[in-house]
Amino acid sequence: MQVNKTKVAFIGLGVMGFSMAGHLQRNGYPTRVYNRTPGKAESWCTTYQGQSGCTPAEAVTDADIVFMCVGNDDDVRSVVYGDIGVLANMKKGSTLVDHTTTSAELATELADVCNRQGIHFLDAPVSGGQAGAENGKLTIMAGGDPAVFRHAEPVMTVYASAIEHIGPNGSGQRCKMANQICIAGVLQGLSEALTFAQSADLDIEKMINAIKHGAAGSWQMDNRASTMAQDQFDFGFAIDWMRKDLGFCLEEAAKLGVNLPLTEQVDQQYRQLQQRGYGRSDTSVLIKQFDTDTKPSSST
Template sequence: MPQDISTVAFIGLGVMGFPMAGHLATAGCTVRVYNRTTGKAAAWVAEYGGSHHATPSEAARGADLVLVCVGNDDDVRQVTQGDGGALQGMAPGSLLVDHTTASAELASELDVACRERQIGFLDAPVSGGQQGAETGALTIMCGGEPADFARARPLLDHYGRAVNLMGAAGSGQLTKMVNQICIGGLIQGLAEGLHFADKAGLDPSRVVEVISQGAAGSWQMDNRHRTMIADEYDHGFAVDWMRKDLGICLDQARRLGARLPVTALVDQFYADVQAMGGGRWDTSSLLRRLRDPDTK
């Protein structure tokens, strides 16, 4: 790890943050953690060592690097700039990295707040899901200053397979939006293809075995077709989270004047899945929507 970073704080120990923080502890970092649910923080310390704290500011006090992985813009504001937030405990010269998938506007806001305190900042949303977090194979899209990226990069490499600086603050979040836009369309296309194959009397598994070797192949096809065919969705990235992300994409598109007709349509299809009670199902559950004759 960089010589100037020996102690880190990790704020948010959900399905992503818990293993990400664990990779840092395994790599030899002194890790101070905070989680809104104290029991989860205590469980993390029992497994990995380090210490857990009552507030984000307490966790951040004395840390050279503070990493945040929470739910949405409001959650990030609360744990960074709110009463007892991480910025209250961070010293000049330290570095804040936000792994939350959030808005580009929030990234710019945090960048300004950090610069006022002489703290470095990177927005660094991730892709790869819980499996990627556990195996240390996440894609991390960063926005910020090159010097701050260079400092953080060796730490991010402990759980990132592809770690890239995309531009100034906010660029990481904008890149993650492109990621979610592309994924939404891919999953809907895969769901429709599998549904069509079934209705046509084909063996969907054999169809995928063939077409995955050509131009139709994708990560979603390779990693989700079996569970989709089996109608199993109790895993992976939840529909509720995807709708949050697509809402961010659509809001940003309106600001930019970008047209996202397919993304808007897929977002409404996910609303249908939520209405079916599938808010916590994996995003590949778009196929169940097609199989349900009562879904419009």
């Protein structure tokens, strides 16, 4: 394995970050990680023969590019600011890349703070879920200076198969919002179609095979239709996280004066499913809105 001169750090080793940081290390980028739960960092170091820091600031020592993938706006701020945050120890001219799905407001905030410290910033949320991270097939939508993007893009290719520069800072997060709006609508349509097909006593697998190659086809149909019909909803991206994302979508839409009726409807359906105990089930559990059973199934 050829060792690259670019030194990187990765902050956040959740279901996405663990594998993303692993791809960096395995592809020759000396990687130092940080996770708020030390045991997760220790496990990563054992798995990938990398290094970890006791604080975010320690993890980014001498890093040329620092990647982050944590939970929400507050989580990002907790690892960025303060005496032990990444900005306390990042060198001038280095680049901070945030893969967290956050508000567009936070993206522009971080861009301004980084700029004042002579640090470059990209908001670069990802899509593709845990499987995409593990297989190195994520989609990345980035906002920031084009020159900064071109510098970071070759490094990100180790865990992404599609990377697009969208526009200035904040554009990456707004593109991710559009992505989540599409997913919400597709899953609502798929939930209704499967409920209709089951009520009509159609053979679900034959129905899916008949329509998935036509205009109704989608990633969700290919990967979730059969499992939805089989009452299986344990595939990583929980509705607790989706509601966080849809909240960003609805807040941004309100600022833009845009009405998103279907997104609002799906968000409320997810809220009701959370109340029924499905908060940790994946987003395809939306079909349960048509189920009179108020208890989560054993497969969730």
